[in-house]
Amino acid sequence: MTKPVVQHPIYGAQVADLVVAAQYFKIIEEALLRALDELDVEGVDPRWFAIGRTQIEQGFMAITRAIFKPERMKFPGDTVEGPSEPASSV
Numbered sequence: 001m002t003k004p005v006v007q008h009p010i011y012g013a014q015v016a017d018l019v020v021a022a023q024y025f026k027i028i029e030e031a032l033l034r035a036l037d038e039l040d041v042e043g044v045d046p047r048w049f050a051i052g053r054t055q056i057e058q059g060f061m062a063i064t065r066a067i068f069k070p071e072r073m074k075f076p077g078d079t080v081e082g083p084s085e086p087a088s089s090v
Contacts, residue, residue, distance in 0.1 A: 011068040022067045029060040 004016040036053055 011070055018067050022064055025060060025063050
């Protein structure tokens, strides 16, 4: 039995259940970030608070990438193997 596939505007064709899971995790992430926004940070070490928030954001980003498995963009002239010309080092 094949699973329903939806066309995601950024990540292309995706299994519908996985899109729902990603949306669920985005809701959890947003609720958590809003809770952090409301936290009275007086007396809290701002460096560690920022590190913690960044790690939370990175964790949710990793989950999203695990679900959608994004690939590198393709430009006109690219071949299946890769770009038609090596990138210049600037």
